Amino acid sequence: MKNHQLKALVQVADSGSIRAAARTMNLCQSALTKALRELEEELGVELLLRSYKGVEFTDAGHTLLSRARLALAILDKAQEEIALQRGGAGVRVSIALTPLVGIQVLPQVLLEFERGNPAVRINLSEGFLTSLIPQLIDGRLDFAIALADPASLPFEIDFEAIAPVGSAVAGRRNHPLAGAKTWADLKDAKWVLNLTAGSQGSSLLNWFNQQGIGELSNTIRCDSPLLMLELMQRTDRLSVGPALLFSDPLIGQGIQRIDVQPLPPPMMMGLITLRGIPLSRAARQLASMITRHLLNGPPMV
Numbered sequence: 010m011k012n013h014q015l016k017a018l019v020q021v022a023d024s025g026s027i028r029a030a031a032r033t034m035n036l037c038q039s040a041l042t043k044a045l046r047e048l049e050e051e052l053g054v055e056l057l058l059r060s061y062k063g064v065e066f067t068d069a070g071h072t073l074l075s076r077a078r079l080a081l082a083i084l085d086k087a088q089e090e091i092a093l094q095r096g097g098a099g100v101r102v103s104i105a106l107t108p109l110v111g112i113q114v115l116p117q118v119l120l121e122f123e124r125g126n127p128a129v130r131i132n133l134s135e136g137f138l139t140s141l142i143p144q145l146i147d148g149r150l151d152f153a154i155a156l157a158d159p160a161s162l163p164f165e166i167d168f169e170a171i172a173p174v175g176s177a178v179a180g181r182r183n184h185p186l187a188g189a190k191t192w193a194d195l196k197d198a199k200w201v202l203n204l205t206a207g208s209q210g211s212s213l214l215n216w217f218n219q220q221g222i223g224e225l226s227n228t229i230r231c232d233s234p235l236l237m238l239e240l241m242q243r244t245d246r247l248s249v250g251p252a253l254l255f256s257d258p259l260i261g262q263g264i265q266r267i268d269v270q271p272l273p274p275p276m277m278m279g280l281i282t283l284r285g286i287p288l289s290r291a292a293r294q295l296a297s298m299i300t301r302h303l304l305n306g307p308p309m310v
Contacts, residue, residue: 082148103132105153114302138207151292173275175310177252216273
């Protein structure tokens with residue numbers, strides 16, 4: 010397999026058609042088609058199904074596509090690091106973080122990191138497992154720091170525990186249910202929850218099943234922390250999330266915790282990487298700084 014063949018495969022996936030991919034790569038369509046056919050002949054399988062509707066990837070094509078993205082991403086990072094060593098353009102570090110990391114340590118970490126790495130470009134995204142795991146596997150992310158159940162992660166993913174994170178129930182200030190002490194007191198409550206894999210909302214529902222507590226009846230599923238907080242602040246909907254997030258003077262403005270007991274056990278926050286793939290020097294340094302600041306900060310339970 011040659012580099013230009015893998016690039017052609019990835020570009021077809023990104024562009025949606027051979028014609029659009031050829032245009033993006035400044036190639037004639039016949040040259041791109043030839044590269045793809047040579048790749049198929051070398052592997053002895055069909056990677057793309059071609060029809061008047063366009064192209065579709067076969068199972069083998071999807072398998073190779075994810076590995077091709079990772080291989081090209083690793084080569085790009087190697088080129089960036091070598092260019093940096095020679096005094097050229099800086100490297101790029103792409104990471105995903107849970108919002109709790111953003112309010113706890115990110116500003117201090119970035120100030121420290123940028124002093125020693127002024128040429129490094131940083132890309133940030135939200136640390137949701139449903140999106141970060143595919144991005145780690147195909148090389149679009151260097152690492153993530155997020156909440157997760159290590160036992161439920163795919164084999165390709167490595168998880169290095171950092172600290173436990175406690176949850177809390179919260180709602181707007183002066184909420185009618187602010188004095189609730191038990192889950193029975195909240196049986197008629199309205200909720201807005203992040204139920205993505207690895208979230209504290211998902212963990213809460215699993216814990217409910219284990220404890221034999223009834224299901225939450227009136228729930229809006231919300232994957233956006235900002236929208237969730239807006240609904241909590243402006244309506245009577247309650248939520249569950251990191252206790253420190255709701256206590257933050259900016260993020261938690263207009264929100265108060267509700268001291269319901271018992272609560273689910275803390276979830277583990279950790280460094281999430283692709284197993285067997287070393288981080289670049291810059292990514293390794295940034296991950297180390299975030300971990301150190303988290304460990305030296307206040308407990309998150």
